[in-house]
Amino acid sequence: MTTEHNDDHMMHDLLARAAWPDAAPDLRARILHAVDVGAGETLPPAFMVAPFGMPHARFIFATLVFMVFAGGVAAGGLTHIDTVGTTTTTNNLYFGGSGSVIAAQLLQ
């Protein structure tokens, strides 16, 4: 018998000899109950839950896009108010410029 085979037997005996604990007596009932009440439809982990049914990463991306656009609209609008009568086209030079153009058009 090889050393490896001896080791295999020893490991098996070692683990089999331990008094492994049993699950709580009601675990079986709990699992069956969970199946009965439709726990098959359990919620995903909290980090996977995002509003509007979107996956988490997509929701963050959509939020960032919205914030950039909204920031552009707000900044463009304010700049337009400050510069109305002089120039509004310079608003296109900064990030969010497209929003400023829309805001400028809305305010005219």
Added chain:
Amino acid sequence: MSEYSGNQYARRQDACPEEEIRLMGLIAGGDRDAFALILDRYMPSVFRFSYGLLKDHALAEDVTQESYLRLWRGAANWNPTGRVQSWLFRIAHNLCIDEIRTRRPQVDIDGAEGLLPAALPSQEGRIDARQNTHWIMTALQTLPERQRAALMLVYYNDLSNIEAAEIMEISVDALESLLARGRRNLKDVLKGTQDRVREGTGIK
């Protein structure tokens, strides 16, 4: 557990019994009684496997429950190339690994001495079964989780190397390497404990 059969030397895929294929078909159709049969058959081993990896009774129960719920939900997608038991073990293994990596710090083997008892003689220097269990459980926890899982699957649950490798989603060679390192590490940790007990009790 069944008598050791040395079946890790069997280099073949363990086929799923016809009866389990039929039961899984019934479960896919929502048959609660068929589900209860599979539950009764494998719940203790899934729980103990999870406990061996987590050493936490409540978490092991949670993992067992979630494994069975996933079986209930996914029975229709089950591919009968392997045993139902292997599928359950794979789910439980993945859940345990997630749990270990997100919530529990890894114990360094070199730091295992502090976890193990220095010396705890029972009467006449004998080591009782409960103490033996405590040592084995604690020593297991000092191993990296992959070594622990490999040892549990092959030596406690008596799965073949092929089945265990599939459950852990690694090659058979990688599994055998994990087993070799796991055996060596476990023996080293337990030998260290044994030496300390002998020193404490005067047993030669």
